[in-house]
Amino acid sequence: MEPLVHVRDLKVRFVSRDSTVHAVNGVDFDLAPRETLCILGESGSGKSVTLRSLMRLNPPRLTKMTGTVRVGGHDLVTTSERSLADIRGSVVSMIFQEPMTALDPVFTIGMQIRETIRRHETISREDAERRALELLELVQIPSAKRRLAAYPHELSGGLRQRAMIAIALSCRPKLLLADEPTTALDATVQIQILLLLRKLQQDMGMGVIFVTHDLGVAAEIADRVAVMYAGRFIEEGPVSALMRDPLHPYAQGLLGATVHGGVRGKRLTTIPGAPPNLAQVPTGCAFAPRCAYVEPACLAAVPAARSPIPGRAARCIRVPDHAVSTAA
Template identity: 50%
Template sequence: MTTPEAAPVLAIRDLRVSFPTDDGVVHAVNGMDLTLARGETVGIVGESGSGKTVTTQALMGLLKDTSASVTGQILLDGQDLNALTEAQMRAYRGKKIAMIFQDPLSAMHPFYPVGVQIAEAYRVHNAVSKKAAAAIAVDMLGRVGIPDPRRRYAAYPHEFSGGMRQRAMIAMALVCEPELLIADEPTTALDVTVQAQILDLLNELQAETGTSVIMVTHDLGVVAEVCHQVVVMYGGMHVEQATVAELFHSPRHPYTRGLLASMPTLVGESERLEPIPGVPPSLLALPGGCLFADRCPEAHRVPDNACGTRPPTLVGPDEHPSRCHLETLPPAGEVVR
């Protein structure tokens, strides 16, 4: 794992994304803030429907020219990507910011060989010949661990195994050496051995290129292995943010503690996993108070039903804020006058 530099490569300010539907407006992301340093890896975790993937789609500009409403700032090296048109965004997508999709088979075109697609991705942003781009693609396939890369250059996506397709997807994302790489559940469909190989590969390539990484995952084990920082999302909001060590040892939000309690371990005595009761809130009609209140085992500790009536704000130290009313309670035993 590389040590990040202080200068931020990405700054997200009050990102909000909503989608009109026949049933009403879906508020998928509701005020996301994030700063990412150069060479840093940030993990975004949360249950399905918490807004993780929509956030990354907004960063990539994939929601432009759609019915989605995207507000807020997405500053990449000071340039607000959200202010760009779709045509302007194409100059950044692939060159400055790239993405590894969850399913590489559906992300690749089945009609073209894998190597040709990687070479094309390089030529879009670099004025080189087809022969030079092909050589770069072959080299990149070798760098990500594809055996016999010259022969595999002409193979089609369906001729690759799942792990090899994921490696090829990484090669395509990194061929232009972007400043920011987004990995959306890059190891979900892989067995544990291949998963470990892919994570090691990402760490090695990040060390080589200095690329900053956003890792979207539901797997806290992956976060512990590759990330510097963690952002926990729930109901389209980030409810806690901290370093990996701080979050795992001293989680502050009840939702984060619930996620950690439902995570299996391979050490110590076998214990029964404790799932979080209930279901996430509907993003069509967000409750007026804390989004986690109905599922929270500690909401009764907050007086005046504040959890059910008043939305909490991020409070606590800058290096470990939490969106929870419990943070405003006096320490146990202290008398409030």
């Protein structure tokens, strides 16, 4: 069976007159139906650009995208803008960090949901209205009927985020993309939205790709986690294994640098330095300048993904490769 998402050697460059930014430098992954993948990374790692590529939302005139991106059987690299409009919303849909800028301020929530449904399906106004109400109830908005007539500014942050989820789910997409949807929310609201997304994913049988910089969020929602650095997946694996025992030095550093309960009084381990400038593609391992274990071989070539255990992989030459070690 074909996976829901199939990405091979995805590269994204942003080309302007002055400079070229190599935002994504060869990303490979598959996502099974009903699976939740978390892409974890710091700002500038290319996680949001990767996510936007799955809907081809990066600015078309500046973006050079190569490789294979297939979502639900559709080729997103070559397909026309016209058929893309049909795919967006019905096959793949997206929620954003800031609902106030993602929602249209001059239309009511009800109108924005109806508009999305009627763009994709031939359905009467009344039926669309009924579906909109069901959707608001699905995302657990209290007094849903009254909220249909509300404008985005009349809702609180948590309700706005729920309304955006309702719009994204209005045409029952197979794949939901989420770009830091809980980062702007308060702690007590963040956990509500995370649990809601987890429930909706299970009830509707969607695949979800969730971008975040917060390890705690990944631990709550992910089946698998991919850690991104300088435009590549440097480690990938099941969430429990990866969080218990990360393989790549960057992933280890990220876990050590995260403040969580029980580290009080201890000094935090830090990663020295800063991420590389992506105006040039790094020739060796992009993390080498900050890595404590660096050796000459790290700088020679970009480390290939090595898999010590089936299901896990890391791009570090220090990680034993299962295929190699059994042959030896």
